[in-house]
Amino acid sequence: MIKVEFLGPLGNFSREFSAEKIKNLNDLKEILKGENEISQWLENCAVAVNGEIAKDIQKPLQDGDTIALLPPVCGG
């Protein structure tokens, strides 16, 4: 399974997807853009795969990966 975390103001929850269903980040994008509440955040969110910011939409995913959707940040 691949765990997807929706962080910060997205609500701090996670969902799991079959590794067969999302082979790369583009597959995840196709699923999430059909979900109204999440899709409106996609333009502002960065994506981390296993704790590293992803730069490539075609990045392959593997069973056991953890993906995080990261809305705009402000520490301090």
Added chain:
Amino acid sequence: MINKVDSMKIENLLEIHNGALNSDEILQKWCAFGAERGFGANCFFVGIVRDELPKEFLENQNLPLIESSTKDLIKNDSIKKDIESKTNLIESANKAQTSNSAIFGGLSFEIYEPLLRSWFSAWQKKAQERGAFLAMAHSRGLVLPGKCSYISAVFSPQRAAALGLFADFVEDFKHNAPIWKYDVINNEKFYAANRSHKLNHAGLLSDKN
């Protein structure tokens, strides 16, 4: 000098605390850290939660306090539109308004620790290349007004390296550390959208890619 520091557990120089930081204790510990290892130029940045309503709540004094803030928060860009739909900000703000006062209760923080640790490690590496070392402590959860939520430190043998790193590190922290801030007003949390920054490569999953 750097070899001595290398032998320490570097990951311990990033501290995450529940609630406010005990700044006296942390600063004392870090001053000793610098002194014991012969670092002669050390900088400390201490962030305190100001006891005041956020600027966006105060910009338009002619309108009811919470209503104006709500309009300011949601009228301009896509982030604000997101806030409107996702968190029902208007509804929450109106509830606060009916209480006829807006009481600032501090800031609340959420942290994505895996990414914060990799961000900090990358900065630690940069600092070591300049003969310096970094430390950082940040709060998670509620921090009351007047209390400390953030401390960062640069330890260096030389003033120039310390001061150069200090400004860059604190500025990059504001833009790239995966931390979400909320204003706590009348016991409700409001995402600080106006003060937040998109991370690098934001929008990777949007239709623009």
